[in-house]
Amino acid sequence: MRSEMRWMLVWVAVMLTGGGVWGADGKKGKPNVLFIAVDDLNDWIGVLGGHPQTLTPNIDRLAKRGVIFTNAHCAAPACNPSRAALMTGVPPYRSGVYLNPQPWRAAMPKAVTIPQHFRAHGYKAIGSGKIYHGAYPDAASWNRYFPSLKRQSPGGYAVKKKKPFNGIARTRHFDWGPTEAKTEEMSDAKVAEWVVNELGKDHKKPFFLACGIYRPHLPWYAPKAYFDKFPLSSIRLPKVLKGDLGDVPAAGRKMAKPGGDHAKVVKHGQWKRAVQGYLASIHFADAMVGRVLKALEGSKYAENTIVVLWTDHGWHLGEKEHWRKFALWERATKTPMVWVVPKGLSAALKGGTVVGGKCGEAVSLMDIYPTLIELCGLKKRGNIAGESLVGLLGEPTKRTDRVAITTHGKGNHAVRDRRYRYIRYAGGGSELYDLDKDPNEWVNLSGKKGYGEIEKRLRGRLPKAEAENAAFDRGKNRNKSKRKGSGNGKKKGGVK
Numbered sequence: 310m311r312s313e314m315r316w317m318l319v320w321v322a323v324m325l326t327g328g329g330v331w332g333a334d335g336k337k338g339k340p341n342v343l344f345i346a347v348d349d350l351n352d353w354i355g356v357l358g359g360h361p362q363t364l365t366p367n368i369d370r371l372a373k374r375g376v377i378f379t380n381a382h383c384a385a386p387a388c389n390p391s392r393a394a395l396m397t398g399v400p401p402y403r404s405g406v407y408l409n410p411q412p413w414r415a416a417m418p419k420a421v422t423i424p425q426h427f428r429a430h431g432y433k434a435i436g437s438g439k440i441y442h443g444a445y446p447d448a449a450s451w452n453r454y455f456p457s458l459k460r461q462s463p464g465g466y467a468v469k470k471k472k473p474f475n476g477i478a479r480t481r482h483f484d485w486g487p488t489e490a491k492t493e494e495m496s497d498a499k500v501a502e503w504v505v506n507e508l509g510k511d512h513k514k515p516f517f518l519a520c521g522i523y524r525p526h527l528p529w530y531a532p533k534a535y536f537d538k539f540p541l542s543s544i545r546l547p548k549v550l551k552g553d554l555g556d557v558p559a560a561g562r563k564m565a566k567p568g569g570d571h572a573k574v575v576k577h578g579q580w581k582r583a584v585q586g587y588l589a590s591i592h593f594a595d596a597m598v599g600r601v602l603k604a605l606e607g608s609k610y611a612e613n614t615i616v617v618l619w620t621d622h623g624w625h626l627g628e629k630e631h632w633r634k635f636a637l638w639e640r641a642t643k644t645p646m647v648w649v650v651p652k653g654l655s656a657a658l659k660g661g662t663v664v665g666g667k668c669g670e671a672v673s674l675m676d677i678y679p680t681l682i683e684l685c686g687l688k689k690r691g692n693i694a695g696e697s698l699v700g701l702l703g704e705p706t707k708r709t710d711r712v713a714i715t716t717h718g719k720g721n722h723a724v725r726d727r728r729y730r731y732i733r734y735a736g737g738g739s740e741l742y743d744l745d746k747d748p749n750e751w752v753n754l755s756g757k758k759g760y761g762e763i764e765k766r767l768r769g770r771l772p773k774a775e776a777e778n779a780a781f782d783r784g785k786n787r788n789k790s791k792r793k794g795s796g797n798g799k800k801k802g803g804v805k
């Protein structure tokens with residue numbers, strides 16, 4: 310009892326003196342956090358080498374200042390469940406929020422989000438743009454938001470043409486092409502401008518500042534100048550193996566939707582134009598990130614602000630005859646994740662992040678919450694998943710036994726370690742890939758001689774819990790999310 314009392318007194322003293330975190334100027338104080346989310350960006354950034362033609366100078370420059378995780382994965386390959394899990398620390402297999410049309414706050418009314426936890430520790434939490442899924446913003450998370458606590462996106466230039474450019478769909482959602490828009494008219498430019506403005510202000514409290522960039526989410530409309538960097542004749546398509554789905558179980562083939570997007574894109578001769586549209590949208594998003602980073606670097610917060618940049622899942626552009634996310638392969642689960650912790654900022658990481666470090670350990674977006682807690686000296690939370698990355702930020706080449714879990718619908722999981730990916734579907738069937746030898750995941754090794762022990766080891770890391778589906782949105786938000794295309798319109802429990 311006495312030692313408990315002593316510990317309590319020490320804890321109170323630490324909290325009163327600012328958590329033992331030292332600012333760059335040697336004074337005690339909390340570091341600020343710049344929290345940048347980019348929507349639907351896979352590993353097509355220069356520093357990850359996902360596509361040879363991609364142009365992301367700003368994200369690459371950020372990565373060279375800190376540590377990039379080259380084997381980071383989402384908790385779920387869709388906007389709403391991925392973001393809900395990251396922001397609450399509760400993975401889909403515990404919350405039951407597996408898919409887009411499941412209002413996450415209704416499923417987790419008492420969950421404490423990352424910005425809420427910061428606010429409870431004397432921070433001001435502000436932001437703009439897409440941090441939660443578009444249909445389900447969370448007013449409880451923020452002190453201020455632009456354009457409002459109920460709306461994350463300021464909106465901007467809208468294409469006036471009635472028919473889609475690509476001739477494939479009846480709606481403009483699955484579409485791409487250059488527009489006459491000026492960069493300043495784009496919604497993302499307004500988000501970036503608001504964040505830049507905040508970085509120029511005097512903030513009395515330490516801040517948690519969120520910046521949510523929407524591109525490269527569909528539709529891939531961007532000002533023409535961004536398309537001009539990628540001439541159509543030079544576009545290189547992703548590597549695809551004909552008949553790749555032949556060794557994939559039925560549940561996996563169903564996720565790839567044979568006869569769906571891929572067949573339509575090929576039929577309409579739009580594959581190169583789609584790749585061009587994605588590259589142009591990524592280049593545009595990178596420019597918006599660049600505006601924010603430049604403002605931070607020129608501000609008085611440059612030396613006492615942690616930067617974390619993440620994206621909510623990957624994206625297929627024809628690999629495995631699949632488009633979009635909504636699957637458990639590397640292309641759909643892998644996301645860029647970059648951390649920069651300025652030198653001397655934190656008691657947890659005195660030397661700052663390794664400059665230009667690359668970490669190949671399997672990590673998850675779920676690790677962001679506990680990492681921020683440790684870096685900023687906030688009170689630990691016992692009920693969140695994920696494992697702090699602080700040890701890896703200081704020593705990115707360290708070997709661990711970490712795995713990253715991705716869940717798409719109840720009972721369907723992928724487990725990724727440093728080398729392998731194991732997928733197990735709820736309805737039966739499994740896949741195993743050796744990413745060292747087969748980076749495109751063409752050869753399913755599950756059930757093959759010599760791989761039994763590896764499968765058994767990875768199967769042992771699968772979640773033990775399988776939460777029932779949280780309630781689905783039957784109201785206007787469901788329709789809104791379908792109309793915006795950010796919903797995948799699944800029936801209860803169904804994953805197609």
Ligand SMILES: [Ca+2]
Nearest residue numbers: 348349388621
């Ligand atoms: Ca997304």
Ligand SMILES: [Ca+2]
Nearest residue numbers: 553556751752
């Ligand atoms: Ca195959």
